[in-house]
Amino acid sequence: MNVDDRGRASLQADIGLVVFITLVSLTAILVGISANLIWNLIYLGITLVVMLITYFYGLIPGMLSNLLFIFCQVVSTAYINVSLHQTIPLKMAFWLILPGLLSGALAVMTSKQQLLQLDNHKLRNQLTERGAFDVQTNLRTLVAFSTDARVYIENHRRFHLPVTMLVFRIRYYQELQRMLSEEQNRMLLRVISDTLTTVAADNDLSYFLDPEKPTWGMILHSDEGQAQQIVDQIKQRFCQELQSHEQLKQLDTSLTAGMASWNTSTMDSPYDLMKQSIRETEYDV
CATH class of the missing domain: 3.30.70.270 (Reverse transcriptase/Diguanylate cyclase domain)
Known part of the structure; x- marks a missing residue:
């Protein structure tokens, strides 16, 4: 990795971090506005699991987990509306979008940081091999x-x-x-x-x-x-x-x-x- 690539990767990692923090703040605000404690806690727990999958296994498994999460939300909402004759507030719709955005930002940030760490490790090994x-x-x-x-x-x-x-x-x-x-x-x-x-x-x-x-x-x-x-x-x-x-x-x-x-x-x-x-x-x- 040359100097330009290293600088670009560092910038992308910083942008990913800023976007991730912004999305987390937005999620906190929307959770407070929706005022549905039980469903928010359930969805928040599932979102944390999805982000852990993204962090450890990469973007593609994370996105597949998000699609499964969205599918489960749609099925559960339909079941509650049709069978139980209850409604889930429209304000909860942000859970269809934000988990995917959080996973994407997290994937960009971690992938670039891992790339920089790998490059630093290679440079350290080169210095060691040269005896410096x-x-x-x-x-x-x-x-x-x-x-x-x-x-x-x-x-x-x-x-x-x-x-x-x-x-x-x-x-x-x-x-x-x-x-x-x-x-x-x-x-x-x-x-x-x-x-x-x-x-x-x-x-x-x-x-x-x-x-x-x-x-x-x-x-x-x-x-x-x-x-x-x-x-x-x-x-x-x-x-x-x-x-x-x-x-x-x-x-x-x-x-x-x-x-x-x-x-x-x-x-x-x-x-x-x-x-x-x-x-x-x-x-x-």
């Missing part, structure tokens, strides 16, 4: 860092924007790992990754650089003073997140951080920037 995206942490990897960092460095060269890289590691991770279960270890890695994502600004990119010795990175257009504020925020947020997780709050751990700014005279590649940031973590005591 880590499935466990939902962060970019070292492969993506080398490409992204060159863009940041080029911005530094052309627009004189500062480029600073932050690196985070878990203090005493090797000793801590022996005490953690596999589930706790995965949860700990995810908490740190989510913390970086939450604190990072829109133009700050976060990475999971090394799964063997868990290492996170963040590259940003900020000077060292601003970067230090982000480091403090991440460390503080990480401690708060640990306390909110029942399985992790007993851990006595923290993050070590290293920081380095791009220096044209001493650095030749993005890896020089990363290595310098990693070295700086050794001095965070």
Whole structure:
């Protein structure tokens, strides 16, 4: 799916949602006007069943269910009028039309949303296959860092924007790992990754650089003073997140951080920037 198709599908899903909400509101108004509680409850229950069929099985089964619903309404109305000599108010006629419209709007909305979800899943798989995206942490990897960092460095060269890289590691991770279960270890890695994502600004990119010795990175257009504020925020947020997780709050751990700014005279590649940031973590005591 290209960008135009993706945008068209998103627009159609939004239109389907708006139409569906409008029809639901209209149904509520007509139910109040008709003032026939028992029949409205029966028809409303059947309409919900029809919409569930549409949602799980698609438009065609939903429309067939609507035709069956209409047929049942006609037969029941004829029986009541002829055999029981009673009349069903004409106001109830909206139940012949609205369930079909609701099913159609729901089918359009769900089909386009499913199409977008499938496309996102394919894109995620492509990123994973190319090694640019880590499935466990939902962060970019070292492969993506080398490409992204060159863009940041080029911005530094052309627009004189500062480029600073932050690196985070878990203090005493090797000793801590022996005490953690596999589930706790995965949860700990995810908490740190989510913390970086939450604190990072829109133009700050976060990475999971090394799964063997868990290492996170963040590259940003900020000077060292601003970067230090982000480091403090991440460390503080990480401690708060640990306390909110029942399985992790007993851990006595923290993050070590290293920081380095791009220096044209001493650095030749993005890896020089990363290595310098990693070295700086050794001095965070």
